[in-house]
Amino acid sequence: MLVLDHSTSMADPGKMPQLRRGAFKFFVEAVRRHYAVGAVAFASKTQLLSTPSVDIPRFWRRLQRLKPYGRTRMARPLRIAQRRLRFRRGHRVIVLLTDGMPDDAEATLAAARFIRDAGITLIPIGTGQADEAFLKTLAGRPELVHMTDLDGFSDAVAEVAGRLEQPY
Numbered sequence: 001m002l003v004l005d006h007s008t009s010m011a012d013p014g015k016m017p018q019l020r021r022g023a024f025k026f027f028v029e030a031v032r033r034h035y036a037v038g039a040v041a042f043a044s045k046t047q048l049l050s051t052p053s054v055d056i057p058r059f060w061r062r063l064q065r066l067k068p069y070g071r072t073r074m075a076r077p078l079r080i081a082q083r084r085l086r087f088r089r090g091h092r093v094i095v096l097l098t099d100g101m102p103d104d105a106e107a108t109l110a111a112a113r114f115i116r117d118a119g120i121t122l123i124p125i126g127t128g129q130a131d132e133a134f135l136k137t138l139a140g141r142p143e144l145v146h147m148t149d150l151d152g153f154s155d156a157v158a159e160v161a162g163r164l165e166q167p168y
Helices: 015-032 056-064 075-085 105-117 132-139 150-162
Strands: 002-005 037-042 046-053 093-098 121-126
Touching (some): 015 037, 015 093, 037 056, 037 075, 046 075, 075 093, 093 132, 093 150, 121 132, 121 150
Parallel strands (some): 002 093
8 A cells, every 4th residue: 555645845946746647657566566556645634536456547647636735744554554454365565755754643643553563664764854763663574664855756766665574
């Protein structure tokens, strides 16, 4: 599952195109590796973009609808992503793409603990003002966090997809 931040801070020049490009590269690479991929987008509200599927054109169309707005409410989309993976078999991964800090850090940390306790790997990818220390706490394993500048954002997301078959 991809969890995509499209809060107001993503309106900075170049951020949304990088997010879209990275999410799309991830989707295509994961499908090529025989994974189904779903996505949840978040800002002030949470939106299920896609249940886990392999429908590349549909995912691309839904991704294009994302516009930056609102706050960074990160806890709920993480919980939704966890619920979507709850009964799926195989390697379960949530990849969080963000450029900032959540509105409610404690609720977000609690959601991340629940994800990890369920045996799901959480891989945060941060850019911009994202707090690396916070993302490391979310992941539970610092080596899973990927920090990158804006120009490398989409490539960092694609690189994570390229390593999906490796155990985390």
